[in-house]
Amino acid sequence: MNEHILLPEGSIEKQTNTLNLGPTHPATHGVFQNILELDGERIMKATSTVGYIHRAFEKIAERRPLYQITPLTDRLNYCSSPINNMGWHITCERLLGVQTPKRVDYLRIIIMELARISDHLICNSIVGVDSGAYSGFLYLMQYRELIYEIYEEVCGSRLTTNIGRIGGFERNFTNAAFEKLEKFLKEYPAQLKEFENLFTRNRIFMERTIGVGPIAAERALNYGFTGPNLRAAGVDYDVRVHAPYSSYEEFNFTIPVGSTGDCYDRFLVRNQEMWQSLGIIRQAYEKVQSFKGADAEVYHADTPAYYLPPKQDVYTKMEALIYHFKIIMGEIEMPAGEIYSAVEGANGELGFYLISDGGRTPYRLHFRRPCFIYYQAYPELIKGGMLSDAVITMSSLNLIAGELDA
Amino acid sequence: MALTNDIIREKLTEKFGDALTDWQEPYGMLTFTAPKELNLKILQHLYDDETLGFRFLTDLQAVHFPDRKGEELCVVYHLHNMRDNVRIRFKVYTDIQSPDVFSATSLYQTANWMERETYDFFGVNFIGHPNLIRVLNVDEMDYFPLRKEYPVEDQTRIDKDDEMFGRGTY
Numbered sequence: 001m002n003e004h005i006l007l008p009e010g011s012i013e014k015q016t017n018t019l020n021l022g023p024t025h026p027a028t029h030g031v032f033q034n035i036l037e038l039d040g041e042r043i044m045k046a047t048s049t050v051g052y053i054h055r056a057f058e059k060i061a062e063r064r065p066l067y068q069i070t071p072l073t074d075r076l077n078y079c080s081s082p083i084n085n086m087g088w089h090i091t092c093e094r095l096l097g098v099q100t101p102k103r104v105d106y107l108r109i110i111i112m113e114l115a116r117i118s119d120h121l122i123c124n125s126i127v128g129v130d131s132g133a134y135s136g137f138l139y140l141m142q143y144r145e146l147i148y149e150i151y152e153e154v155c156g157s158r159l160t161t162n163i164g165r166i167g168g169f170e171r172n173f174t175n176a177a178f179e180k181l182e183k184f185l186k187e188y189p190a191q192l193k194e195f196e197n198l199f200t201r202n203r204i205f206m207e208r209t210i211g212v213g214p215i216a217a218e219r220a221l222n223y224g225f226t227g228p229n230l231r232a233a234g235v236d237y238d239v240r241v242h243a244p245y246s247s248y249e250e251f252n253f254t255i256p257v258g259s260t261g262d263c264y265d266r267f268l269v270r271n272q273e274m275w276q277s278l279g280i281i282r283q284a285y286e287k288v289q290s291f292k293g294a295d296a297e298v299y300h301a302d303t304p305a306y307y308l309p310p311k312q313d314v315y316t317k318m319e320a321l322i323y324h325f326k327i328i329m330g331e332i333e334m335p336a337g338e339i340y341s342a343v344e345g346a347n348g349e350l351g352f353y354l355i356s357d358g359g360r361t362p363y364r365l366h367f368r369r370p371c372f373i374y375y376q377a378y379p380e381l382i383k384g385g386m387l388s389d390a391v392i393t394m395s396s397l398n399l400i401a402g403e404l405d406a
Numbered sequence: 407m408a409l410t411n412d413i414i415r416e417k418l419t420e421k422f423g424d425a426l427t428d429w430q431e432p433y434g435m436l437t438f439t440a441p442k443e444l445n446l447k448i449l450q451h452l453y454d455d456e457t458l459g460f461r462f463l464t465d466l467q468a469v470h471f472p473d474r475k476g477e478e479l480c481v482v483y484h485l486h487n488m489r490d491n492v493r494i495r496f497k498v499y500t501d502i503q504s505p506d507v508f509s510a511t512s513l514y515q516t517a518n519w520m521e522r523e524t525y526d527f528f529g530v531n532f533i534g535h536p537n538l539i540r541v542l543n544v545d546e547m548d549y550f551p552l553r554k555e556y557p558v559e560d561q562t563r564i565d566k567d568d569e570m571f572g573r574g575t576y
Contacts, residue, residue, distance in 0.1 A: 051542035058527075059551060063558040094433060221462055221488075224516030235488075242491050339433045340465070340484055340495065351465055353484070368465045368484075376519045405542060 016044055019387070023052050027391040029126060030401030034378070034390070041387050046379035050372075054405040061365040065330035066092050066166060067308070069365070074160035076369060077403040080119035080346040081161045082111045082151065087343035090245050091352040092166045095339050096306060103291050103298045104168040105247035109284045110181065111154065111163060112246070112343075113277040117188075118147045119346030120228070120270040120277075123398040127267055128199060130395045131208040136198045139191055146184050153177035167307040168300025178285075185282060192274060199267070206264065213381040213393030214262035224373040227348025229397060232269045233261030239344035250287075251280050263396040270398075305332055330360050347371055347398055371403040409457065409490040411436040417458055421451055426496075435493055442498040445481070446508040452485060452494075453513060460485040460494065463510065466520040468528040470502075470553045478502035479528055483510075500530065509535040527552035 022033040031052035037045040057072045064072075073084040086108050093100060100108075121144060125137035148158040153176050155163040164170065199205050215225070220233040230237055236255045240248045256272035258265030291298070300307055304323050313320035326332055336358035342351040348370030357363040374397065381397075382390040414436055418426055426448075428439040440448055452460040465484040472478055477499035486493050500507055509532035510517040521532045522541040529550035532538055540547065549556070 051540075051544075054542040056551065059556075059558055219515075222515045224463060224514070224520075237488055242488075337432050338437075340435060340493070342464075349464070351484075353465060353467065353482070355469060364469045366465070366467045372519065372523075373516055376516070 015039070021390065023049075027130065027394075029395060030399060030404075032375075032394070032399065032401065032404075036387070036390070038387065043382050043385055043387060043390060046382055046390070048375065048378055050375065051405055053401050057406045058365055058367065061362055063361055065327075065332065065360055066306070066334065066362075067327065068330070069362075070164075071160065071162045073367075074162055075402050076367060076406060077119070077345060077347060077350075077371070077400045078159060079122050079398075079400055080115035081159065082115040082163045083119075083343060083345050084350060085161060085163050086112050086246070087341070087345065087350050088352060089164055089166050090343060091339065091341040091354055092306070093301075094341050095337060095354060095356065096166070096303070096334060098167055098301050098303045098306065100168060100246075100301045101298045102247060103288060103295065104300060106284045106287045107169060107173060107299065108164065108246050109248065109251070110281050110288070111151070113281045113284070114147045114150060114181075114184075116277050116346050117274050118144045119398070120274050121192075123346075123395070124199075124267055124270050125195070126395045127209070127263065127392060128205070130392050131205055133198065133202070133205060136195050139195055139198075143184065143188050143191060146180060146188075150177055150180045150184065153180060165300065165307055167303045170300075170308070172297060172299040181281075181285065185278065185285070189275075189278060192271070192278075196271060200271070208389075209263040209267060209392060209396070211260070212263045212385065212389045213396065214260050215377065215381060216261065219380075220261060220377075223377040225348065225377070226370050226374075227345065228269045228273060229261070229266060229348065229374055231255060232258035232265040234259050239342050239349050243342060245341075245343055251283050253280050263392050266396045333358060333360055342368065345370060347400065347403065348374070367406055369403045369406055371398075371400055372406070375399055375404055409487060409492050411492075411494075414458060414492070414494060417455065418448070418451075422448065428497075435495055437495045437497070439497045439499065442481075442500050442507050445483075445496075445498045446510065446513070448496065449483070449485075449510055449513055458487065459489055460487045460492075462486040462488055463514040463516050463520070464493065466510070466517055466524060468524045468530050468552075470528060472554045474499070476501055479505050479530055481507055481524065481530055502529075505530045506533050507531070508533050509538075511535055526550070529553070 017038045019036045019038050021036055022028045023031050033049040035047045036043050061069050070085055070088055073088045074081040076084050121140045125140045128136040151161050152158055153174050155161050215233055217233040217235050220230050234257050236257050238255045253276045256269050258269050308327050309320035309324055314324045334356050336356050338355045340351055340353045342349045351368030353366040354362050355364040381393050425444055426438045426440050430437045452458050464486045467482055469480045479500050479502055480497050482497050484495050507530055509521055519541055521535055524530050525538050526540045526543050527550055
C-alpha cells in the first residue's frame with residue numbers, strides 16, 4: 001500500500017497519526033493535554049500531560065492559618081466548592097476536637113447535597129452535549145443557577161463559595177434561602193425527570209455511551225477510583241456511609257451502583273445520586289424545621305478561639321475583640337497531631353491529610369484529590385476506542401482541572 | 407469478627423517482629439513506622455493476608471523533616487480495607503542524600519501518579535517506577551519545591567520592595 005504514497009524525501013514513514021487533544025480544546029472542558037496516536041480514527045496509545053493550572057496549594061497552605069485555607073479548597077473542584085469547604089472545616093474540627101450542633105450538621109448536609117446535585121447535573125448534561133444532545137444541558141442549567149442563588153443567600157458568593165467557618169456557618173440561613181430551597185425541591189424533580197426522559201432510553205445516546213470507556217471493578221479499585229466512577233463499576237463504596245461525618249448516619253438513602261463501569265453506567269449512577277441527594281435534602285430540611293425557639297437560631301458551635309465573632313460583638317465586647325484580633329492575625333495555635341479525614345466529594349473520596357506540629361499553620365497539608373488519582377486510568381479507558389468516544393469518556397469521568405492540578 | 411487495630415498490630419508483629427516501631431493511634435487510625443527496605447514487603451503482606459486484606463491504596467505522599475538527620479524524608483502510605491472498613495497509615499523514613507524507596511506500582515496502578523507527584527515535590531526516588539518524571543511541575547525545574555528549605559513568602563516581612571509589586575511610587 002505504501003508504494004502508492006509519495007513521501008517527501010527524508011520524511012519518516014509512520015503508520016499512525018499523532019493528534020494533540022488539548023491543552024485548550026473545547027471538548028476537554030478544562031486544561032488537559034492528551035497526545036493520541038491514531039490509526040485512522042482508532043486510538044492506539046494516549047499520553048496525558050497535566051499540571052497546566054498547578055497553583056501549589058499545599059505549599060501555600062503551609063504558611064496560612066486554618067481559616068485562610070478554606071478559600072484554597074474552593075478552587076479544587078470548583079463545580080462543588082461547598083463540599084470541599086465543609087470537608088476542610090470537618091477536618092479542622094476533628095483536629096481541634098470541636099463538636100458541632102445538630103442543626104449545623106443538617107444545614108451543612110443541605111448545602112453539601114445541593115453541591116453534589118449541581119456537580120452531577122453539570123457532568124451529566126455535558127456528557128449529553130458531547131454526544132450531540134444540547135437541550136438537556138439547557139434544561140438543567142437554570143437549576144444550577146438556582147442552587148447558586150441559594151449559596152449566594154447563605155454566604156454571598158456563587159462559584160468559589162468559601163462557605164461556612166470552623167464550627168458552623170458565618171450567619172444563620174435567611175428566610176429567602178429557605179424559600180429558594182423549597183422552590184428548588186418543588187421544581188427540580190420534574191425537570192430532572194424530563195432530563196432523564198431525554199436521555200436514559202434514548203437510542204442514540206445509548207449507542208454512543210454503552211460499552212464506551214468501561215472499567216472492571218477490580219481494575220477500578222487498583223487504580224484508586226472512588227465516588228460515582230467506582231460505583232458505576234459495581235463497588236458500593238461511599239464515604240458518607242463508611243465513615244459518616246456531619247450526622248450522615250441519621251439519614252436514609254441508598255447507594256446506586258452500576259455494573260460495567262462504562263459511560264452509560266456512570267451517567268445512570270450520577271442521575272440516581274441526584275435523586276438520592278434530593279431525598280437527603282428533604283430529610284435534612286425537615287429536621288432543620290423541627291428546631292423551635294432558641295434552637296432554631298443555632299448556626300455555629302461555641303468555639304470562640306476558632307470561630308470569628310460577629311462584627312457588632314467585636315465593637316462592643318472585650319472578649320470578642322480579642323478573639324477577632326487573634327484569629328485575624330493568625331495567632332491561634334492548634335494542637336499537634338496528624339489526621340486524615342475524608343468526605344464524599346462529588347467525584348469521590350476527597351481526603352485531607354493534615355500534620356500539625358503545634359504551630360499556627362499546618363506543618364504539611366495534603367489533599368487527596370479523586371480526579372488526580374483516577375485520571376491516570378484515562379489512557380487505558382480510551383485505548384482501542386474511537387476518537388469521539390475519548391471525548392465522551394473524558395466528560396463522563398467528570399474531570400475538573402482545578403482538582404486535578406491542585 | 408471485625409478487624410480491630412489490636413489484631414492488625416498483632417498480625418504484623420507476628421510477621422515482621424520488632425522491625426515495625428512507633429505504634430500510635432492518632433484520631434483512631436493505626437500508625438506505625440517501618441524500615442524503608444521493608445515497605446514493599448509490608449504492602450504485599452497487607453494485600454495478600456486473608457485477615458488483613460488492605461487492598462486499596464488511598465493515599466501516598468511525603469513529608470520533609472529537615473531536623474531529623476539521616477531520615478529527613480518521610481513517605482506516608484494510607485491503606486484501606488474496604489471489606490472491614492478499616493484504615494491504617496504507615497511511614498518509612500529515608501535519608502535526603504539518597505532518597506531511594508521501593509515503588510508500589512507493581513502492586514497498585516494508582517501508585518504511579520502518586521509516586522510521580524511525590525518525586526515531583528520531594529525528590530523521593532522510587533526504585534522500580536516505570537516512568538518517574540515530574541507530573542505537575544514543569545520538566546525543566548531543578549529543585550523539589552515542597553521541601554522545607556524553600557519557604558513561602560512571609561506576609562509580614564518588611565524587606566518587601568513595594569515597587570516590585572505594583573504599589574508605591576514609580
